Amino acid sequence: METELIKVTEKDTDTLARAAAILRHGGLVVFPTETVYGLGGDATDADAARKIYAAKGRPSDNPLIIHIADPRDAEKYAYTNDLYYKLADAFMPGPITVILKRKPIIPLSVTGGLETVAVRCPSHPVAHALIEATGVPIAAPSANLSGKPSPTCARHVADDMMGRVDMILDGGSSEIGLESTIVKADDGNAALLRPGGITFDMLRSVCPDVTVARAVKEQIGKDEHPLSPGMKYKHYAPATPVVLLSGEEQKILAFLRAEQAKKKCVILCYDEEVPQLTDTGLLLPIGSSAHPETEAHRLFYLLRDADRFHADVIYAHLPEEDGIGLALYNRLIRASAHTIKKID
Ligand code: TXA
Ligand code: MG
Numbered sequence: 001m002e003t004e005l006i007k008v009t010e011k012d013t014d015t016l017a018r019a020a021a022i023l024r025h026g027g028l029v030v031f032p033t034e035t036v037y038g039l040g041g042d043a044t045d046a047d048a049a050r051k052i053y054a055a056k057g058r059p060s061d062n063p064l065i066i067h068i069a070d071p072r073d074a075e076k077y078a079y080t081n082d083l084y085y086k087l088a089d090a091f092m093p094g095p096i097t098v099i100l101k102r103k104p105i106i107p108l109s110v111t112g113g114l115e116t117v118a119v120r121c122p123s124h125p126v127a128h129a130l131i132e133a134t135g136v137p138i139a140a141p142s143a144n145l146s147g148k149p150s151p152t153c154a155r156h157v158a159d160d161m162m163g164r165v166d167m168i169l170d171g172g173s174s175e176i177g178l179e180s181t182i183v184k185a186d187d188g189n190a191a192l193l194r195p196g197g198i199t200f201d202m203l204r205s206v207c208p209d210v211t212v213a214r215a216v217k218e219q220i221g222k223d224e225h226p227l228s229p230g231m232k233y234k235h236y237a238p239a240t241p242v243v244l245l246s247g248e249e250q251k252i253l254a255f256l257r258a259e260q261a262k263k264k265c266v267i268l269c270y271d272e273e274v275p276q277l278t279d280t281g282l283l284l285p286i287g288s289s290a291h292p293e294t295e296a297h298r299l300f301y302l303l304r305d306a307d308r309f310h311a312d313v314i315y316a317h318l319p320e321e322d323g324i325g326l327a328l329y330n331r332l333i334r335a336s337a338h339t340i341k342k343i344d
Contacts (some may be wrong), residue, residue, distance in 0.1 A: 005158055005168045010125035013133075015169070020133035022166045023048075030143045031130050031156035032171030033122040034148035035095045035180050035197065036300065037157050038067065038140030039165065040130075043077070046107035049139055055164040058146040062229045064139040065097050065120050065180075069131040069343075074098075074119045077106050077137055083185040083207065090206045093123035095176055095197030095214040099184040110139050112229055113272055116186045122262050127305075142179060143168075149236045149300040149335070152177045156304050177297035178327050183210070184227055192216060193228040195327040212267050217321070219338050236300070238307045238314065240266065242336035247343035248319040253277065255343045256315060266306045268299075268316040282309055289317075292324045299328060303335060 008015050019029045026048050029040050039055060041048030043066040053060045057317050066077060071088035074080050078100035087098055102117040113116050122128065131138055142150035143157045143165075151157040154170035161168060181196035183203065190210040192200060202212045215226040245252050253276050266282045270289040276284055284302045287294030306314050318340055319328040333340070 001163055001166065003158075003162050003165055003168060005154065005162075005170060007154075008126055008169045008171055010129040013129075016126075016129050016133045019130055019167055019169060020135070023130075023134045023138060024136070026051070026167040027167075028052060029130070029207070030161055030165055030168040031127055031138075032124055032128045032154075032169060032174060033067075033140075034124045034175045034194060035122070035176050035178060036152055036176075037154070038065075038122075038127070038138070039161065040067070040138040040140040042134070043067075043110055043137040043139035044105055044107070046109040049107060049109040052139060052141065054120065054142060056142065056144070056146050057163065060109070061112045062141075062253045063114055063118060064110050064141050064198070065118040066106060066110065066137040066139050067127065067131055068119060068121050068137050069128055071121050073121075073137070074100065077103050078117050078119055079103065079186075081185065081188055083188055083190055086206050087183060087185065087203075088121070091198050092121040093128065095123075095180040096120065097182045097194075098181045099186055101164050101186045106137075114229075116184075117308040118182065120146075120180055124171065124175075126169060130169070130311075138212070139246040146320055147237060148224070149238065149303045150179055150303070152297075152300050159304075161339065173297075173301075175297070176293075176301055178324075178331060181327070184213075193226075195330050197324065197327070200326055201323070216326070217333070219333075236331050236335040236339070237304065238303045238335065240307055240309075240311050240314050241314060242303075242314045242332070242339065244316055244318040244332055244336050244340045246340055251343045252317070259313075259315070263313060264309070264310045264311045266309050268302055268306075268314065270317070282311060286316075290330060292319065295319070296324050296328055298332065 182194040
């Protein structure tokens with residue numbers, strides 16, 4: 001398949017109309033969102049869903065999120081409830097996905113066989129314009145090959161998806177850089193399944209009883225069935241092994257300097273740590289420790305880029321679990337397959 005890669009803004013109505021036509025005819029279009037890039041197909045078309053799974057190399061029991069242009073459109077595709085509207089009023093359009101009971105118009109191939117469906121209304125102007133132009137909801141997982149970190153720029157999309165999709169819309173780099181927060185709300189109770197740009201505290205301000213699914217922080221056993229099927233898969237992982245470091249800052253720096261002398265190590269370090277480490281060409285500054293949003297914005301970009309060094313190991317800090325830190329923690333413990341080294 002030939003893939004057209006084209007730069008776009010929400011004002012490029014001709015390009016968006018062509019992309020919408022591809023989607024309406026059952027094709028696949030990668031598009032930018034404020035979280036990560038999405039690999040889109042018509043969410044009401046069972047065949048389009050099958051093509052998405054094939055393009056990603058994704059197990060077909062791992063359900064897709066459907067993207068809508070207006071939070072109220074959820075009613076056409078799912079049974080909404082009070083909790084949905086509370087979340088929608090507070091956080092949509094934006095980086096949140098809500099799980100509701102599915103209406104039959106959404107095929108089971110989209111929901112991985114589940115009777116629930118994940119609904120998201122993105123705030124990115126290109127995503128919004130594309131959904132409107134298409135006139136149907138767009139089913140879209142992150143636009144990476146299954147298991148790799150989600151792409152946050154068109155170059156990383158192209159690395160995985162050239163020849164596998166009809167079109168890639170390049171809308172620049174994704175602002176947030178981590179996938180949306182997922183909240184299960186189909187039974188009227190709020191449970192956080194995947195942390196993201198909408199933080200646990202933000203959710204709690206709207207639904208004080210929100211709980212956190214165990215899989216957010218812990219490792220799920222092989223035979224367990226997590227609330228979100230995606231949590232059981234290896235994820236976000238570069239080919240190089242990732243090791244997370246916890247402990248006192250000066251001790252971590254001493255450990256890293258010793259490791260630099262022994263091994264080829266890529267270090268996702270804080271900007272302020274750069275002068276205290278050896279400049280081996282493998283230091284990847286991820287932002288200041290005081291600005292975890294910057295760390296979120298850069299994490300997947302750097303994890304994907306880190307592989308090109310063919311290093312022995314990638315070291316990163318174990319994030320704090322508050323604010324956006326919980327989302328960083330969730331992605332990094334999975335990128336590292338829960339490999340945490342305590343330095344004391
Ligand atoms: O920010 C995002 O959410 C991006 C952009 C493109 O919108 N999309 C994204 O999709 O991250 P994906 O497929 O990579 O991750 C969706 C996650 C999966 O872990 C899946 O298991 C879970 O959502 N999910 C989808 N439908 C579900 C459902 N009905 N019940 C429970 N979990 C569901
Ligand atoms: Mg994904």
